[in-house]
Each structure stands twice: as structure tokens, then as C-alpha cells.
Amino acid sequence: MNLVFDPAWLPRLGQGVLLSVQLTAYCMGIGAVLGAVLGLVRVYGGGRWSPLYWAASAYVHFFRGTPLLVQLLGIYLGLPTVGILIGPFLAGLLAMTLNTAAYQAEYFRGAIQSVKSGQMMAARALGMSRGQAIGHVIMPQALRLIIPPWSNELIYMLKYSSIVSMTALRPETMDLFGVARSIASRNFRYFEVYILVALFYLAMVLILTVALRWVERRVRIPGLGTPGRGI
């Protein structure tokens, strides 16, 4: 077999990388804030019958329970029918953000719930309000516990960002996968282009994995979230 790689592909693939990274960074950042709020509401927002808890739960179940692709097309094709015009980049960003917020809400809920209940009790016994206890005692611990599942989500979203290729038609709105498909559809070098693209994704994932491991080590505290080490 005769594989042909053309360096002329690289500038366009580079642009695609940039767009994929942008999409992922924005959606993960905004998604983390939304997810934290949703997660907190699911834990502290009153009982099962409080409207706040109910709304947060409905949101999480809806966005985890339907495919991201359906959400993207619903936004991209649906919003214009009610008079809201939205470009492919924003549609992609919106879909990915809404989707990852639901998943991150569950990671936050899990992390918050794995902080021992005595921590909240000790904070309240000192005279802290519930908000202070959450801010100074619960969240600093939950944020450390959330790093491993959050890394997973980050990697998922980087790869899922390829779905915006479904809606991007112009080259400047294409993500890495969209660019690759557009290059390959002209020169029919599908195999080579996709191998290259796979390597690009792999490299990005490895860099993120190493970076987050480093962060995890930097903020590690003895006795928090690292049971069984050295036993």
C-alpha cells in the first residue's frame, strides 16, 4: 500500500485543531459553572419535591438522556424556526455546553456527596451559614475529588466536538474532523487524512491527561481522595 501525506494539509488541519480546542475549552468552562450550580441544587436544593430540585433533575435527565447529535440539530435547525438565527459555531457551543453541564452536574453531585457528612456538621457547629460551609469546607474538598471524572469528561468533549462537522459548511467554521473530511473529499486520501486526524486527537488527549494529572498532584492533600495509597 502506498500512503501519501501532503504537508499542504497541515495549515488547514491546524485551524481545525484551534476551533476544536476553542469549542472544548468554552463548553467545559461554562459547563463547569452550570454543572456546579446544578450539582449543588441537586444536593442542597431542598427535598425531592422542591421545585428547584425538580427543575435541576429534569434538566440533567433530559440532556443526559438524549443524544448530543439530536441536541445539536435541534438547536441549529430548530431555533431559526422560532426566529433565533444561530451560526454553526454558536449552535455547536450551545449544544455541547448544555450537554456537558448535565454530566458535570452528576460529577459535582457525586463529589459533594463523597465529602464526609461530619464536615458540614463541624462547619455549622462553628457558626457558619450553610453557604459559608459549602464555600469554605465542602467545595474545596469536592473540587479536588472531581478532578479525575472531570478529566474524563474533558476528553470526551474534545472528541465529541467533532459533531459540529455536521453543521459547519464553510471552512472557517470547521473543527478538526470537519476540515479532515473536507480535505479528503477532494483528494480521496481518506485513509491518510483520517490517520493524521486520529493522531492529532490522540496527541491532544495525551497532553490534557498529563496536564490534569499534574494539577491533581499539585492540589493533593494527605487524607483526601487518595485512599489505599501505599497499602
Place this chain on the structure above:
Amino acid sequence: MALLRVENLHKRYGHEEVLKGVTLTQEAGETKVVIGPSGTGKSTLLRCINRLTEPDQGQVWLEDLEITSRRSDINQIRAKIGFVFQDFNLFTHLTALDNVRLGLTKVRRMPRAAATDRAMAELDRVGLAAKAGAYPAQLSGGQQQRVSIARALAMDPKLILFDEPTSALDPELIGEVLSVMIQLARDGMTMIVVTHEMGFARSVADEIVFMEGGVVVEQGPPEQMFRSPQIPRTGEFLRKISELYGESS
């Protein structure tokens, strides 16, 4: 006026009534030891006093302030009542110093430098100034409990509630915690201590309260309770517990 008054306190969990009308009075500077078989509501009583558990009925007064009133600012009241837990509950993500300092900066709004000085002084008082930078997981159980006592002391509480402070400790670590508590009692701190340590009760308690089945069965000064209890069940329990826990400290 008494420092703390508990009047006719009731608490029910489902079908089980854990507190069936408890009434107590605590004077400033007094050390009260609460004893009784497990499951008789001793811990619930302590938690109802600062409303970590909401009582169903009855009142608690701190001086002329009704703690149980819906209008009281419970956070402000809790800041004046120290609480020492059986399993310490130090903040896992903070060093010993930060554990003691957090309430000072966040609840009492003390400037950071002053809070640091105060926190160091309290750690020194429990003999742990050298461990200021250690995280809870790096301390022994006895050291963790002493830090948690320092955390309570730093708030200048009017009263400290101890909920079985030595029950989670290995036997050889109990002494260091008890000696800190004995010193506190002698310095005039107002304390309510739920414990089985009869040596502690004998040496510093002003009053022993025997609870069983959600009510106060008998209360009185230690000599009277140990020597001539009015109710046979009190003497029986005291003998049993003294055999079990000895009279160390």
C-alpha cells in the same frame, strides 16, 4: 441567672422518642458529665442544645437568649457554643492552624494576622503548636481531638459541649485528651461532657447527670452519685461503667 437552661426537651425519630422531656440547668464555670447507656439520647441532647438537631418540643436558653426560638440567629449562637465531636470532624483539606483559624476569620471576621496569633495560641494551649502545618491525616487521633478542642476554644465560647470525645481513640491516646479537658475544667470553662470516663467525672465534674430511656434519672455531685445514689439503677450503672472503663486519668 444560669448560663444554660434546658426545659422539657423532646425529640422523636420516627416512632422512637429519644428525648422524653429533659430539663437541665448549667451555671457558668460548671462542668457537667452526662452518663448513661448507649441509645439513651445523650448525644441527641447535646445536638439539640445548639440545634444541630432540631428538637420537637421544649426550650433551650443561653443566658437570656432563647436558642430554640425561630427568631434567634442560630449561627451567631452556635459561634458561642463550642462543640467537640466523637470523631473529631477536623476539616480534611486544612492544616491544624487553618482548622483553628477558619472560624475566626469567617465567622468572627477577625483580621487574618490576629486570627493567626490567636489560633497559634490555642494550638499551644493544647500542646500542638509544633503541628500547626500538619493536615488531619498526618495527626494521631489524640492530636486531632486536641486540635478540635483548640478550634472550639478559639471562638471564645461561653460553653463547650463534648460528645464522647475519647470514645473513638486508642486507649493510649485517651490520656492526652483528658488532661487537656481537665485543665480546661480547672481554668473555669463551662463544659457539658458526655463520656464514660469515670476518672474524669470524679476529678473535675461538679455534677453527674445519669440519663436512661430519654429522661434524666438522677443528678448530683460526684461524691453523692458514687457513694449514695438515691435510685438503685444509678448505682448499678456507675459500678458497671467504673469496672469497664477503670479510673484512669
